[in-house]
Structure formats: C-alpha cells, structure tokens
Amino acid sequence: MPSGLAQAGDNDVADVVYVDDTYFLPPKWPCNAGSGAAVDDPWHLPSAKGACDPMPFVLSNNTRIGTAVQVALVARQCQGFEEDNQMIDTFHTMQAKLEATPHLLRLGRLFSETVLVQVGDDEIYLTFEKGHLVEVAAGPSRKTPWRFALRTDAEALAQFWQPLPAPGFHDIFGLLKIGRGSIDGDILCLVKNLRFFKEFMALPRAERKDAA
C-alpha cells in the first residue's frame, strides 16, 4: 500500500482505500466474470461475493460514508443481487435517492442505526451511518441487531408511495392507525429521528405536479 493510504477498516463490503478526500477500490481490472458476465461491462458482475475483481473505481466525494454507499452499490452487484426482488430494488433506489437529497442527509447526520423494515414475510435490514444508507440487506437474519422495526405489507406500501395516498396510507403512523402496519423496538429513537425516517420512507413517492 502506498504511503499515505489508509485502510477503511469498518467497511465490510469491499476493500476501500483513501487518500485525503478521494476514495477508490483496489485496482483489479478487468472484472473476473466467473458467472459468465461480459468482461467489458463493469456493471454486470458475477454472483459470488469475493469472486469479482473490482474495476478501478475512483470516487471523489467529500465524505467517506457517502463513498461507502457508492462502493456498496457496486459491491451489491458483486454479491449476485436477486433481480427479481423488487422490494430490495426499491430500497436500493431509495438509497441512491437519499444520496441525492442533501437536506435529508443533513437531518440524518446523527442517525447511525439499523432499521428493520418487514414487508409481508420479507425482512429488509437498512443500516444507516450518519444519515447515509450504507447497506440494504435481505433477511431473515437472527444475527442482525436492529433499533426499531416498521412492519407492513407490500400493497399498503404501494399505496403509501402513491402521490396522493388515501387516508391512512399517507403516513407510517397512518398505516398503524388503519391496521396495516406496526412499529416496535426503540420507538423513542424513531421519534428523535422521525422527520428523517419518514421522509426517507416517502422517497419513492412521486411529487405532485400541482404541489405549491
């Protein structure tokens, strides 16, 4: 490792090294497409974690965590993400949208917790670090501690994400009120970060065209 580089030891999705404010994955190119992926397509990565030789990937974000999110987005593809899991896909889209929403990152700057979102029988573990969503992991998992959980069903969540949801579907507490959701765990932690989490959960909701 060149002098001046340091290991980002707490990131378990990929080896990340950084110099000052520039971060990159160790340069191993081309991608070893063990599952038959095209080697000239850096976004088409093999299925087994660790089987991928990451492409050169230099990021220039000013925050290490913001970079970790982008690294995770790449690493996710290395892990053979299940393309048919639309809900996981949605949360990855939310992950990217959160990164593009500066005011939410500011609101969440003290929020570093893992949240369980249960949609029907599917468990999704969302790990936030300082407001950034650094990992979206499919459950079930008995080993993953979480701070609080939001449990609902896919149809309710689809309605929640409508631009103009029906009464009760317009807020996570509304889901509770109409019997389509529950919240448990450290609820005070949720309340302390309520605006952040509610706005994060509403990220897929398309903005109304006529909104003032």
Added chain:
Amino acid sequence: MSIEPITGRYLTVTVEGALRRIYFEEAGQGRPVLCLHTAGADTRQWRHLMNDADITATNRMIAFDLPWHGKSLPPEGFETEEYLLTTEAYIETVLAVIEGLGLEHPVLAGCSMGGRIALQLAALHPEKFSGFIAIEASDFQPAWYDIDWFHRPDAHGGEMGAALVSANISPFAPNADRWNTLWMFMQSGPGVFRGDLSFYTKDDSLIARLGDINTDKTPVHLIAGAYDLTCTPEDAKRTADAIDGATLAVMDELGHFPMSEHPHGFRPFFVDALSRMPAGDSA
C-alpha cells in the same frame, strides 16, 4: 409590497389568580368570531381566514395565543412550573378574553383542543356565545403516542412534535402551507405541546356533558378532515351524534389543521359553518 389588515395587541387578564399577558389579533368588523388554535401552535393558524376580505366584511375575526403559546408569555414563575393545561384553566382563559375584549355573544370557532373547549363551553357556558364551530374536535381522544416524548433534555421537542403531527396533514395540502403549519410546532416552547396534550388526551369530562348542549339556542357545527389521524371523521361523527341537533361536515381532502394546512380547501367549509351561526347582536 403588501400590508395585511390583521392587527395585533396585548390584553392582560387574570386566570387562576394570576395575571396573564395575552396576545390577540383581529381583522374585520361585524359579528365577532373568536378563534382558538390547536395544541402546540398559535394564532398564525388563522391568518388566512383573517386575511379573507369576504369573510372579514361581515365578521370581526379575533384569535388569541393561549398563555405559553405564540406571543403570550407564560405566567411569572413559569421556570419552576410544569405546564399542564386543564379544561378549567382553558375555559377560564376564554371567558376572560371575551370579557376583556367586551365581546357580545361571539361565535366560538376552535380547532382540535380548541374545538374540544368549544364543545365544553357549549355545554357549560352557552349563554356567553351565539354558536360553536368545532373543527377536528371530538368527545375524547386518548393518546396513541407517549406525550413525554415531546419534552426531554436530549432532543428537540418542537422538531419531534412537528414530525409527529405531520401525520395529520393531508397530502393534498400545498407544500408551503404544510411547512408553515409545522413551523409553529417547531417553535413551540419546551414542554408546551406536551402540556397541551396532557389535557387533550387525559380529560374525558366532555363525554358526559354532550347531552347538556342545547343546539336550539346555540347551534353546533362540527367539521372533520378525512386525513386526520387524531380526530377521525368517525370520532367527530360519534361526537355529533351525541349532541342533539349538531351538524357535521367531512372534508375528504383535508387533515387536522385545515385552516392553515390548506386554507383554500378549508374556506368553503368555514363559510358554510359561519352561515349556520346566528347573525350576532353586536354587528
């Protein structure tokens, strides 16, 4: 540039044996309409209706900040006092304001806990008023949250309160009005929202009094928004059904703070409510 017709002044009255310096605003002339704000907020919730020239042409719209709210100071010695609003103190304050301002049989319009008190006054002191408009009001609402969340040293009660009550705002609300509404909660003094909720979520004394309300003398009109999780249209209907002669309007696209979260959407419902009230004897 524009200057609004709303004017603000201060009134000092005695409530619970101590002086209260109360800020009030008014606009218009004619029938007096006294407006009560929700928990954790202040008179700014009414500013849109008070700036409505058609309404103020025949109505003297008046709103005041409860002590501890908005520009009304808490009483002397508040620094060692736990603020817990009571039905009795709220009623005494409303009556003191009416007397202090010399209002003759005003219409009383209140939202949320203000609506609750409007119904309490309809039962206990109807002779002081000409009619009652109870918005997002019901007989009783137990808390579906822990009110102690909103007053603690390690977190901002106003920000948490605003995030919670946003659940009661309709998605039809214009964004600017939504956030103007939430800003009032963000500005609420420490412990004030909690103290308001203490009264609102624990005092169920109105239930037994609803049968005492005589709508022949003082009409009662309730208004409820479909997006209100705290006082649902079902809660309002249950309450209206218990008041002989009371009427109810449900607003499909509004929530718990209709006059400030969606002024344009609320206006026709408020105009309709005013039309159900007597013309007044001080016009």
